Amino acid sequence: MNIRERLRMSMNRAIKNSPLSRAQIAGEMSHLLGVDITKSQIDAWTAESKDNYRPPAEYIPAFCRVTESNEPIEILTETAGMFSMPGPDALRSEIQKYAEMESRARAEKRKRLVFLEEMENKR
Structure with a gap:
């Protein structure tokens, strides 16, 4: 059930495959969520060295929508024994x-x- 590394890696892949920069992703997430998300937060969530920083679960759907990657949310649902479609x-x-x-x-x-x-x- 410890999915920290898988989630971090999937978020990095989503960012790499997105045409948006980390700052743009943060801006789009801020718009969707109605809260300020910064590039620094995204950097902390995806950094190998920052093990104590995790994205709040309520931010994951916005991240997936902005990056157009379902992998992070699929990791969460599959770990819970469900599948997302x-x-x-x-x-x-x-x-x-x-x-x-x-x-x-x-x-x-x-x-x-x-x-x-x-x-x-x-x-």
Whole structure:
């Protein structure tokens, strides 16, 4: 469950792959969160030598959105035993779940109709 290093490395990869500078990432995060985020904070969160500095969990979604990397939040969810999906994929999954529930409900309804018919024929 100690994910500090994995999270730090994933944030560094996200920054490296982002077209934005660390200062721009901080600015965009500040805008999204309504609090001041500085380049120095991002540097501390991602520095190997600053083991005591971690990003607050409530900042991770903004970081992911700004850097366009889901890896940091995926590390958190997978460690918790869950999986994260982009919005459209999550909706598709939910729609499939409802389709399966409908199918099971139709099968149960058919069973009951057959049972009812058998009961009525025995009279």
